[in-house]
Amino acid sequence: MPELSPNPWEWSEPEWRKIVGRARAGRPLRPASWPGGARCAVTLSFDADHETIPLRDADQSPMRISQGQYGNRQGVPRLRALLARHGVKASFFYPAVSALLHPAEIRGVAEEGHEIGIHSWIHEANTKLPPGVERDLTLRAAETLEKVSGQRPVGMRTASWDFSVDTLAIIREMGLLYDSSLMADDDAYELLDDGKPTGIVELPPEWIRDDAVYFNMVRFSALRPYTPPSAVEEIFRAEFDGAYAEGGIFLLTMHPHIIGHRSRVPLLDRLVDYMKAKPGVWFGTHAEVAQWCKDNAAV
Amino acid sequence: MPELSPNPWEWSEPEWRKIVGRARAGRPLRPASWPGGARCAVTLSFDADHETIPLRDADQSPMRISQGQYGNRQGVPRLRALLARHGVKASFFYPAVSALLHPAEIRGVAEEGHEIGIHSWIHEANTKLPPGVERDLTLRAAETLEKVSGQRPVGMRTASWDFSVDTLAIIREMGLLYDSSLMADDDAYELLDDGKPTGIVELPPEWIRDDAVYFNMVRFSALRPYTPPSAVEEIFRAEFDGAYAEGGIFLLTMHPHIIGHRSRVPLLDRLVDYMKAKPGVWFGTHAEVAQWCKDNAAV
Amino acid sequence: MPELSPNPWEWSEPEWRKIVGRARAGRPLRPASWPGGARCAVTLSFDADHETIPLRDADQSPMRISQGQYGNRQGVPRLRALLARHGVKASFFYPAVSALLHPAEIRGVAEEGHEIGIHSWIHEANTKLPPGVERDLTLRAAETLEKVSGQRPVGMRTASWDFSVDTLAIIREMGLLYDSSLMADDDAYELLDDGKPTGIVELPPEWIRDDAVYFNMVRFSALRPYTPPSAVEEIFRAEFDGAYAEGGIFLLTMHPHIIGHRSRVPLLDRLVDYMKAKPGVWFGTHAEVAQWCKDNAAV
C-alpha cells in the first residue's frame, strides 16, 4: 500500500478499512454462566507503575519520583491489606523497572495469590517507539517479571493502553492468553488480526473505570483531581450495576500511587462491600476471567 | 472586499457586519402549538461517529479505533433498545464512512423508523478544508447515506458543529429542510443568508445539551469525564424544564460511543422517564420538528 | 529604568517594587453603613459581549458567532425579565461593537434604568495592544456607548479584566468614577498610582464570582462546563454569605450568552430570592455602589 495522504478525507475505502481492521473485536466471549453459577464477574487490577511515570518522561524531579515511591510505601500495602480483608485476588501489572525497583513487593504480591501481568519495560508509549523496539522491550519485560516474581505472566496490559499496530503480533508470538488494552466492548471478545481469529482474549478496560482519569494531577498540564471520591464512587457503582444487570464483567483499573491514598482507599473498600452484598458476584483475576471466557463462551 | 487586518480592532464596520451577517438567525419559528396540542417538543439525536473520530485525525491507534467500535457493538444496540422501550423515534447522524463500516446498523436504525441525517464524510472539520472540498464531501455523504440506509436525508448536522462560511450555500443547493449546527436560539429559526431569508430551518443544538462535553476523555489533552452522571442529569433536566416552561424545544445531542456506556445509558433512561411523566410532551425526530415549525410558525 | 532581566530572581528591589506599585490598592472605601441602613450591598453586572468574543479572535466561524447572538436573542431578554420581576437594577458592560450590533437592546436596557458601562471596543486584550491603541479604543468606545444608549458611562470594566499598565492613566484622563477590573480586595478601595491616591474607586470583581469560569466551553481548549448549576449556586451563595457577615459588597459578573441559558437563569433567580430573603440587603448598580463608597467611606 502506498503512503497515506495526510488528509483522511482523501483516503480510499481499502485504506480506511485496513486501518480499522487491525486488532478488531471479533466473536463475543461472554460465557453462558460464571463459576459457581454466579451472575456476573468482577476483576480488579492495579497498574503498579510507581516511579516509572516520571522516568518514562526522562523527568528526574525528586518530587515526582517520590510520588511514585508512595505507591510502594503506602499504596500497595494498603491495597494488599484491603484485598486480604475481603478475600479477593486481583491482577497486578508491573513495568519491569518497577519490579526491579521493588522486588520484595512484587514477590509478596505474587505469593499472596495475585496475578502478575506484563506492563511494558519503563512505561514507554508503544506508538512512539522506533521499529522493533516494542518487541524487544516486551519480551525482556516478561522475562524480568518471571525472574523477579516467580510467576510467568499470561496476560498483558500495554502502558497507557497504548496498543500499537505491532502489539498483536507480539502477543501472538509470546503465546499469551489475553490482552487488556482495547475497548470495543464491556465484555470479553476474541481479537481479529486483519479479519482472522487469533484465539487471543481481549478483556476490555475503559477510562471510565480507571482511577487516574479522575484523580491524576499533572502540575504543568491542566489535569487536576477535580472529582471527589463520592462522585467517582457513583460512576464505578453505575458501571458495576450495568455489568450485574447484563451478567457481564466489571473490570476496574487502578494505580497504587493514586487510589492508594488515605482519602481514596475507603472508596474502593465501600465499592467492594457494595458488590459483595449482591448475590451471585464472582471475583477473579484477569487470567481467571480470560480463561473462563475462552473455555465457556456461548456459541 | 480587500483582505482583513489580522487585528480585529482595526476592522471597519462593514467588515465586522459582513462576518456577523452570514448564516444569521432570522424569523423565530416557534409554533403556536405542537402536534396533538402538546406543550413542548423533545427531539433526541445521536451522532454515530464511531471510528471516524480517530480516523479524522489520521490517528491509527487500535485503542482509539476500538473506542469507536464500542459505539457500534454496545452503544447503538443499548440505545435502540431504550428508544424501543420508550416508543420514541430519534435522529441518527452518520458520517458516511461510519455508515459504510456499519451498514447493517444504519439500515436497522432506519427500518425502526428513526431519522438518518447527514454528518460529514469522515468527521472532517469544514473550516479547515481546502476550497470546494466541503461541497464535494457533503454531496457524496448524502448519496452514500441514501444508498446504505435506504433513506434520503432531509437534514444535516455539521461534524463538530463546524459550520463554515460555505455551508449554507451547500445546504440550499441540496434543498435540505433543516440544519442543526448553529446556536443563536433555543428554538427553531429561519436562517438568513447575508440578510436574505432562505426558508431553511435551523434546529439549534448546544454544547450544554451534549454528552461529549461532560464525558469525553482525550488522553493527551486535559479533557476528562469529571462530571458524574447525576450532575449531567441535573443539567439536562434543567434545560428540559426551561423548554417545558417556555413551550419550546428540548434538543439533546449524544454519541453512541459516549452515552452508550453502562454507567450513562441509565441517565438517559431516567431523563426520558422524567420527561414522559410531564403532561403534554411531544417526542419527534429532528425532521418532524423542523417540518412542524416550518408549517406552523406563529406569524 | 533600564530593561528588566528576563529572570525575575535577578530583579532589584526597586524593580519589583515598581511593578507591584502600579494601580495598587489604597484606602479601603467600606462605608460605615449602606443606603437605608442596609447591612450589605449586592451589585449584579452583565458583560454583554455577544459576538465580540469570536470577533476579538478574528474567528469568523458562523457557529461561534451564533453563540454570541444567543446573548442578544435569548440571554438579555430573559435577564431583563428577571431583573424587572425582582425590581433590581444592574450594570451592563458593552463592548462598543456589541452595542452597535444591538442598538435596540442597549437602548432598552438603559431605558429600564440599568447602568451602561465601558467594556472595550471589540473585547480586545489591552496588554497585547500596540502602544497608544488602548487609549484610542477606550475613548471611542465611551463615545459610542453614549451615542447608542443615550447614557454617559461613569465606570469601566476592562475586557477579560485585562487592566494594562496604561489603563489607570486613561481612566483618570476620562474622569471616570470607578473601575471594576482589579481584585486586591472584596470591597471597594481607592486606587493608588505609583503610591499616589487617585480618587478612583475600584469595585473588585473576582473569577470566583463569574459565570464563565464554571460554564464556558471552548471547543479546541480543555475548557468545559463541568460544574453543574447547583454547585455554582453553592459558591455564589457562600460568597454572598461572607459579604453579608462582613457588611461588605457582593459583586457578581455574568454574561448574557452564558448565564442566559434555560438551565442557568433559574440559578440566578434562586440566588436573588435567597439574598432578598435576608434582612438588610441593598441592591444597587455599580455606579451607585461606587458613589456611595466614595461619599461614605469610614475614615
Next chain:
Amino acid sequence: MPELSPNPWEWSEPEWRKIVGRARAGRPLRPASWPGGARCAVTLSFDADHETIPLRDADQSPMRISQGQYGNRQGVPRLRALLARHGVKASFFYPAVSALLHPAEIRGVAEEGHEIGIHSWIHEANTKLPPGVERDLTLRAAETLEKVSGQRPVGMRTASWDFSVDTLAIIREMGLLYDSSLMADDDAYELLDDGKPTGIVELPPEWIRDDAVYFNMVRFSALRPYTPPSAVEEIFRAEFDGAYAEGGIFLLTMHPHIIGHRSRVPLLDRLVDYMKAKPGVWFGTHAEVAQWCKDNAAV
C-alpha cells in the same frame, strides 16, 4: 556518569537507580505516640506567596498582581483570626520578596507564635535555574526571613514543591530540621542522600491536601475552580479520617490568596471544628511535628 540517552528505555540499571536514589524516603519517623498521648497530629501550613506568583512569571499585569495583594489584604487577616479563634498555631512559608513587600504581616504572624518557613526568593522554579543559583537564593531567602520576621527558619518548602537534584545538599549545608516538599509517604520519614541517612526530616505534603489544586484559576490555561467547597471539604475530611485511623499526620497546605476568600474560609473553619471534635487530635506547627518525630520515632 556519561550523558543520559533521551530515550529512557535505553537507560542502564545503574542510570535509573541513580535517578531514583536521590532524596529517597528512608526510615519511617512515625512516633509511638504524639504529645500528650494524642492519637494523631494535624499541622496546617500557608504558603504566603502573594504577588510573587505573577512576578515569578515576569508577568506585570496589574490584575494578576492585585490577586496576590488580596492575600495580604484579606486572606492573611481572615486566617490569623481563624487560627486565633481556634487557638491553633500554624506554619507560614514566605518567599523572601513576599516578606519584603509585607514586613508588618510576617512580623505579626511570627509574633502570634506561628512558624515562619523558607519558601524560595521570588517563587522561582528550582529545576529551571542555572547552576548554583538555587543555593544563593535559598541562603539569601533564609537571611531575609530572619531579618524581617525576627524568627530563624528551621524548615523549608520549595516553591511549587519543585525540589531539585541540588536541594538536599543545600538543606544539609543550612542545617535545617526538616523539608516539606516530597511525597513518598503520608507520615514523616528520614531523607536518604544516595542511600545514606541524612538526619533531615521530610514532612510530606500532597497535591490532594492543597487548596490550589481545586481552586486555582489561570485565565490562559484550562485551570478553573471547578470543585465547590463542599467537595473539597469531603476530600480534606477523608484525608484527615485516614490520618486519624492510622495515628499519623494530617498536613494541609493552603495559600492566603486562594483559601482566604469569603466562600472558602468557612470550609477551613468547619474542617478545624470537625477535627477538634475528635478526641486525641494534637495541633502543632511543622517544626514542632518534625522535632517530635525526630525525637520519638518508633525504632
